[in-house]
Amino acid sequence: MRLTVAQALLRFLQAQHSERDGETRRLIPAVFGIFGHGNVAGLGQALEECGPDLPYYRPFNEQSMVHTAIGYAKAQRRRSALACTSSIGPGATNMLSGAASATVNRLPVLLLPGDIYATRQQGPVLQQLEHPISADLSVNDCFRPVSRFFDRISRPEQLLTALPEAMRVLTDPADCGAVTIALPQDVQSHAYDYPARFFERRSWRIERRPPDPQSIRQAVAWPKEASRPLIIAGGGVLYSEASHELETFSEEFGVPVAETSAGKGAVRRSSAMLLGGGGVTGTPAAAKAMSEADLVLLVGTRLSDFTTGSHSAFQNADVRFVHVNVSRQDACKLGALPVVSDAREALRSLTAAAREAGLKPKAEHARDLTGAKERWQRTLQSEVFAPRPGEAMSQGELVGILNAEARAGDVVIAAAGSPPGDLLKLWDASGGRACHIEFGFSCMGYEIPAGLGVRLAGAPGEVYVYIGDGTYLMNPTELVTALQEGLKITIVLSENHGYQVIRQLQMARAGRSFGNEFRSRDPKSRRLDGEYLPIDFAKNAESMGARAWNVRTPDELRRALRDARAEPRSGVIVVETEKHRFPPPSGVWWDVAPAEVSEDAGTRELRRAYERDRERLQRFYF
Numbered sequence: 001m002r003l004t005v006a007q008a009l010l011r012f013l014q015a016q017h018s019e020r021d022g023e024t025r026r027l028i029p030a031v032f033g034i035f036g037h038g039n040v041a042g043l044g045q046a047l048e049e050c051g052p053d054l055p056y057y058r059p060f061n062e063q064s065m066v067h068t069a070i071g072y073a074k075a076q077r078r079r080s081a082l083a084c085t086s087s088i089g090p091g092a093t094n095m096l097s098g099a100a101s102a103t104v105n106r107l108p109v110l111l112l113p114g115d116i117y118a119t120r121q122q123g124p125v126l127q128q129l130e131h132p133i134s135a136d137l138s139v140n141d142c143f144r145p146v147s148r149f150f151d152r153i154s155r156p157e158q159l160l161t162a163l164p165e166a167m168r169v170l171t172d173p174a175d176c177g178a179v180t181i182a183l184p185q186d187v188q189s190h191a192y193d194y195p196a197r198f199f200e201r202r203s204w205r206i207e208r209r210p211p212d213p214q215s216i217r218q219a220v221a222w223p224k225e226a227s228r229p230l231i232i233a234g235g236g237v238l239y240s241e242a243s244h245e246l247e248t249f250s251e252e253f254g255v256p257v258a259e260t261s262a263g264k265g266a267v268r269r270s271s272a273m274l275l276g277g278g279g280v281t282g283t284p285a286a287a288k289a290m291s292e293a294d295l296v297l298l299v300g301t302r303l304s305d306f307t308t309g310s311h312s313a314f315q316n317a318d319v320r321f322v323h324v325n326v327s328r329q330d331a332c333k334l335g336a337l338p339v340v341s342d343a344r345e346a347l348r349s350l351t352a353a354a355r356e357a358g359l360k361p362k363a364e365h366a367r368d369l370t371g372a373k374e375r376w377q378r379t380l381q382s383e384v385f386a387p388r389p390g391e392a393m394s395q396g397e398l399v400g401i402l403n404a405e406a407r408a409g410d411v412v413i414a415a416a417g418s419p420p421g422d423l424l425k426l427w428d429a430s431g432g433r434a435c436h437i438e439f440g441f442s443c444m445g446y447e448i449p450a451g452l453g454v455r456l457a458g459a460p461g462e463v464y465v466y467i468g469d470g471t472y473l474m475n476p477t478e479l480v481t482a483l484q485e486g487l488k489i490t491i492v493l494s495e496n497h498g499y500q501v502i503r504q505l506q507m508a509r510a511g512r513s514f515g516n517e518f519r520s521r522d523p524k525s526r527r528l529d530g531e532y533l534p535i536d537f538a539k540n541a542e543s544m545g546a547r548a549w550n551v552r553t554p555d556e557l558r559r560a561l562r563d564a565r566a567e568p569r570s571g572v573i574v575v576e577t578e579k580h581r582f583p584p585p586s587g588v589w590w591d592v593a594p595a596e597v598s599e600d601a602g603t604r605e606l607r608r609a610y611e612r613d614r615e616r617l618q619r620f621y622f
């Protein structure tokens, strides 16, 4: 079939499917893109010819479209991915943060940046980076470290090898992430006689790799000796759709569960075994369980420093780890006994083996943790969800109200600032009130585009985007895409007048407030500590066509949330919140080093305290 490279690429994508558990879906059901000279005559022409079988969506920022694709892939549990096409130069480099977010979070996205002319004669073309000693290098080479597969198509027939590889990586649970196929501007329009067989329907089975029986036997031999076991559930539980198996194992053998950010909502029931979020931004109950655990069953987590407290959270001198993960790299972290496997398959095998071994819950351990959990519940009621006289609403109160108003089928999204920590600590995901936290790359600006991705993936209820004022200011523009496409999202914006989570960290590690609040430059101090800026977020949202509400009180927030549910359009609820009020800490340490030398006595004291804590808490596990 004589086709251009761009036409062949899209025709190939139209024929690709994924299959898991007997369910087949289109692997790449849509393409997002912003055109420029680097892709308009190539991919743009081919997309227009495709018609509705491969719908095209036009966003307003290339980074955002990759974030939409990530939100979509996460909501699809990695069964489908979106493609994103950009022009060359800045259009392409705008996708880099998205590529890194996808790769860090192990979520499949297909990136198709335009590239400089393969024929070279006409260069430097507009937006070309000229490297003094490397003529085959372009800005797209920046995608290499943030992609799980990279190729540049400098001849049409290269598609025949590149595209199957791309599909293999996108559908591999251990290898997936950003896949980048760079497409030189001229080559996109070149024609070639492709074999018709290349475009035949193809299905990529997303494997459920079973565990090695010997590692299962070894893994269940350990819990018999353990008196304080704990499960840490990561994103892998959600991607593998292993919630039922996780709940069964945890409840049958009385093993409490803490969830990571990516794994938030892995336990769907209101289970007595659930300790909530674990790690730096988790609950004190989970922190206690982590600190005391002598056996930790890790399931599908990459063990970021927020989970391990920078290798300080597990304080039991005899602690041992078993790690179920599709990636052997992750499974071997912390010196764990690796169970390289799909989470659902491994949990089923572990449950069967534990039954056979006659494993029983440890009553004393369960009682102990129930006490810690009840204390946390009391703190929530008396401190976190309760109003404080003379203060604006706290973000804790905000989350409590949003959680109470949420219904089955709704999903709340957060990624940067204090919102992801708030949700990990406070959100109750039982009753089908799903939670989607991106805290692998924690990229400000992920939230609104991801909301579109979650909606596009078919969220049945409300899609709430819980976002800080700073993050909203970084990237509110995909609201326009939401309205253009009728993809309804409801943004709940906490107006606390600054990058307050960073200010809080700064106060704890540097001791002085500097540069984080939204204040004008003071003529005397010549610093940003003048008046707070009067930013009208509601007007900003309205100017893009969204509905907007300004709220200050809990009742106003409840009313706005109900209005928003009834409203077909996307909207923004701007909530005035207390600037420096945060929910109580988990007690888990985090390694952020204060300056080793300073003129300031306060900073020196913070450094001393940091060194004491580091010495006392941080460990090597091997």
Ligand SMILES: Cc1ncc(C[n+]2csc(CCOP(=O)(O)OP(=O)(O)O)c2C)c(N)n1
Residues within 6 Å of the ligand: 416, 417, 418, 419, 441, 442, 443, 444, 445, 467, 468, 469, 470, 471, 472, 496, 498, 499, 500, 501, 502
């Ligand atoms: C793209 C990007 N730039 C910088 C950061 C570092 N950062 C993390 S949170 C944050 C402040 C977020 O402010 P806001 O959204 O208002 O949330 P708040 O801290 O007030 O809760 C910053 C700058 C980041 N995570 N992502």
Ligand SMILES: [Mg+2]
Residues within 6 Å of the ligand: 417, 468, 469, 470, 494, 495, 496, 497, 498, 499, 500
């Ligand atoms: Mg803020």
